[in-house]
Amino acid sequence: MSKTQKVMKKYEKQFASNVTSGFGSFIRTTGNVFVRIFKFFDNKLTIMIVPHSQSKVINFQTNVFALCLGTLLTLGIFASFFYYSRRSLSANMEISALTEQNRETLASLDQLRDENTNLFQAAKRFQTSLSQSLSLLGIDQSDNNSVSTNSNSDLASLFSSTEVAQGTSREVADVKELTNYLEDAVKPIEQIGKMLKTQQNLFTEIPSISPVKNPNYHISMPFGPNIHPLNGNWYIHKGIDFSTWRSGDAVLATASGQVVTVGFDNSFGNQIVIKHSHGMYTRYAHLNSMRVKKGQIVAQGEVIGTIGNTGVSTGPHLHYEVHIGSDVVDPQKYININFAK
Incomplete structure (x- = not known):
């Protein structure tokens, strides 16, 4: 080595x-x-409990390990108690909030049910009015009724079925049935719209709107028997007197037509006469100014002059007449048929 x-x-x-x-x-x-x-x-400890009275002193013998273990267990128990108490308090608060929310939801549900009832009452009135309107217009309802019957969306069957159904499912079923009915009602309403559109020209040829543009007018003298404001005798007033308490407010053509008279009359003062279709004429008298010429074509709603106090008159007003051929008729009957926009 x-x-x-x-x-x-x-x-x-x-x-x-x-x-x-x-x-x-x-x-x-x-x-x-x-x-x-x-x-x-392992050190030994002695715990003594000395009462204030003459009772016997109580001694407990233990060691440091047992004392520490007991202390830890006690602290653990108290900590668990506070932890679960806090969790319990939080859970109770959450339950209270959910209970209040549930109460509000139930109140909203009751309100929804009330509104649902009102909706069906309005639907009943709508069905009645629609049926009457269709009958007056001559629209055949058989096709629509057959469709409604086949789809179980007729309101009559709807209201009879709601008496059998119960709970929230009843409201859901009712809304579905009403939706089906309204969808079926669209077709006859569209037919009414088409009919009105085809008759639009007829409406503009009939004196159907108010001749005074100012909405704050009043009728100072109606059509028919009245006391003459000058001589105090009874006479037949052949038109309607509109007053706005002032001169200068616009006067409108109540229907489309051709101006046949523009001029002054000793009785009517400044006057305009318009010839319309179907043998109808309208007269506008006591005007302050005239804004059309003889032979001019005017449209319904067009301004033709202004309210005045000319001719035999006791104050600013418009004397308005409607003639059918040689007959004088009450203009109020046509003004009530208001198709003006």
């Missing part, structure tokens, strides 16, 4: 000895620490 090998062998033995010695020292130190800890926790 060489000298170098001998030296290496010597260092190996020394290193092994040091490792063994260090590990043994670590084991002994660790053992001593555990022994000291065990001895500390």
Whole structure:
């Protein structure tokens, strides 16, 4: 064996000895620490309860480990108690909030049911009015009724079925039935719209709007028997007198037509006469100014002059007449048929 090998062998033995010695020292130190800890926790303690009276003193013998363990358990119990108490309080608050929300939801549901009842009452009135309107216009309802019957959307069957159904499903079924009925009602309403559109020209040819543009007018003298404001005798007033308590308010053509008279009359003052279709004429008298010419074509609602106090008149007003051929008729009957926009 060489000298170098001998030296290496010597260092190996020394290193092994040091490792063994260090590990043994670590084991002994660790053992001593555990022994000291065990001895500390195994120290005996005596707890004495001394009453104020002459009763016997109570002694409890324990050690540090049992005392620490009991303390930890006690603290754990108190901590768990506070934790679950807080959770319980939070849960109670959440339950209260949900209860209040449920109460509000029930109140809203009751209100919804009331509105649902009102909706069906309005639907009944709508059905009656629609049927009457269709009958007056001569629109055949058999096709619509057959469709409604096949789809179970007729309101009569609807209201009879609602008496059998119960609960929330009843309201849902009612709304569905009403939706079906309204969808079926669209067709006859569209027919009414088409009919009105085709008759639009007829409406503009009939004196159906008020001849005074100012909405704050009043009728100072109606059509028919009246007392003459000048001589006090009874006479037949052949038109309607409209008054706005002032001159200058616009006068409108009540129907489309052709101007046949523009001029002054001793009785009517400044007057305009318009010829309409179907043998109808309208007269506008006592005007302050006239804004059309003879032969001019005017449209319904067009301004033709202004209210005045010309001719035999006791104050600013419009004398308005409607003639059918040679007959004078009450204009109020046509003004009530108001198709003006």
